[in-house]
Amino acid sequence: MKVIAYDAYPAKDSGIEYVTLDELFEKSDIISLHCPLTDDTRHMINADAIEKMKKGVVILNTSRGALIDTEALLEGIKARKVGAACLDVYEEEADIFFEDRSGHILNDELLSRLISMPNVIVTSHQAFLTEEALNNIAETTVNNIRSFFDKEGICDNELCYRCGNIEHCKKERKERCF
Secondary structure (H helix, E strand, C coil), rough: CCCCCCCCCCCCCCEECCCCHHHHHCCCEEECCCCCCCCCCCCCEEEHHHHHCCEEEEECCCCCCHHHHHHHHHHHHHHHECCCCCCHHHHHHHHHCCCCCCCCHHHCCCHHHHHCCCEEEEEECCCHHCHHHHHHHHHHHHHHHHHHHHHHCCCCCCCCCCCCCCHHHHHHHHHHCC
């Protein structure tokens, strides 16, 4: 198995083969999204991107729902271009996933169509709702606040997408980013 990656800010000497986004679309059997939602990444999986993909591609998204244009994904699935979609997130999830709606009719046509397909899994972005996960989130948050104040505004877990230099960002951040 060969793993390729696209990253706007690739890590140097990581041993990872980085390719262009178009090349990733053209060569991948499985595309797994692991990126923040920004103006540049919103709907990065859209009709044009799906057209470039291999027939039968599997798309996984555990990052942010709006990375995928849901209507384009549905069209790609119906056309058999997309072989499967595994979604832990959904573009309009805020109004749907965070309350128990099991006794209600789903008022989201796109989501209704997605979950009716046998080759689509939607897990509703709930993995963080365990006691252990919530404790870990709280502990990390408190530690980040402490490190921010103890280390002159630098957080231990900070990643900077402004300057693109993740490795040296913490040292050079004040001059380069602001």
